[in-house]
Structure formats: structure tokens, C-alpha cells
Amino acid sequence: MRFVQKGKLSPRFIGPYEVLERVGAVAYKLALPPELDKIHNVFHVSMLRRYRSDPSHVFPIESIEVIPNLTYEEEPIQILAHETKDLRNKKIPLVKVLWRNYSGKEAT
Numbered sequence: 001m002r003f004v005q006k007g008k009l010s011p012r013f014i015g016p017y018e019v020l021e022r023v024g025a026v027a028y029k030l031a032l033p034p035e036l037d038k039i040h041n042v043f044h045v046s047m048l049r050r051y052r053s054d055p056s057h058v059f060p061i062e063s064i065e066v067i068p069n070l071t072y073e074e075e076p077i078q079i080l081a082h083e084t085k086d087l088r089n090k091k092i093p094l095v096k097v098l099w100r101n102y103s104g105k106e107a108t
Contacts, residue, residue, distance in 0.1 A: 016051040075100040080107050 018031040026045045081096040098107045 013049055080104075 017033075020029045020031050020041075023029050023042050027042050028045065028048060029042050032039060032041050076097045077100050078098045079095055080098055083094050085092045085094055096107050098104060
């Protein structure tokens with residue numbers, strides 16, 4: 001599933017989902033919920049991560065708002081910090097933003 005790419009701000013992994021079977025040497029079939037029925041359920045091993053049991057890692061599917069054209073909206077909640085980086089000829093403003101559906105340690 002492709003969300004709108006925003007570089008470092010693109011959504012992380014969702015899940016966990018059960019692995020149903022190994023399809024090929026490097027592909028696995030997953031048990032996806034009905035809300036994600038428009039997504040093909042076979043993934044390359046490079047797109048998957050092993051799940052280590054930790055309650056803070058669980059991202060409920062209800063909080064993922066997928067628009068019918070399979071895009072994802074990010075909304076900033078709060079600006080946590082800001083500074084200015086001085087280069088030779090210009091100044092670059094840097095802002096640390098807390099995003100909706102992310103914890104404080106995932107602010108970018």
C-alpha cells in the first residue's frame with residue numbers, strides 16, 4: 001500500500017498481522033483486516049519487520065484514516081522546538097513538529 005510520500009515524514013509500519021504462509025523464497029502472505037481489503041496481501045520480506053511484543057508499538061487500525069484513493073493525511077499538532085541554522089550565505093529555519101497519531105519521541 002502506498003501512502004502519500006513525505007520523505008522522513010511518511011508513515012511507519014502498521015500492524016502486527018499474522019503471517020499465513022510463505023509464498024516464495026522472499027514473499028509472505030499476511031492476514032489483513034477487512035478495512036485493508038484493497039491492498040494485495042503478499043509482501044516482499046524487505047517490507048516486513050519482526051514484531052517484538054511491546055504495547056507501545058501497537059498502532060490501532062481505527063486511527064489510520066485511509067482515503068478511498070489510498071492516501072494518508074498528516075496533521076501537525078504542535079511545534080515543539082525551532083532554531084535557525086546559519087550557513088555562509090543564508091539562514092535555514094529548523095522546526096520540530098509533533099504529528100497527529102505519533103508519540104512525542106517520533107516528532108520530526
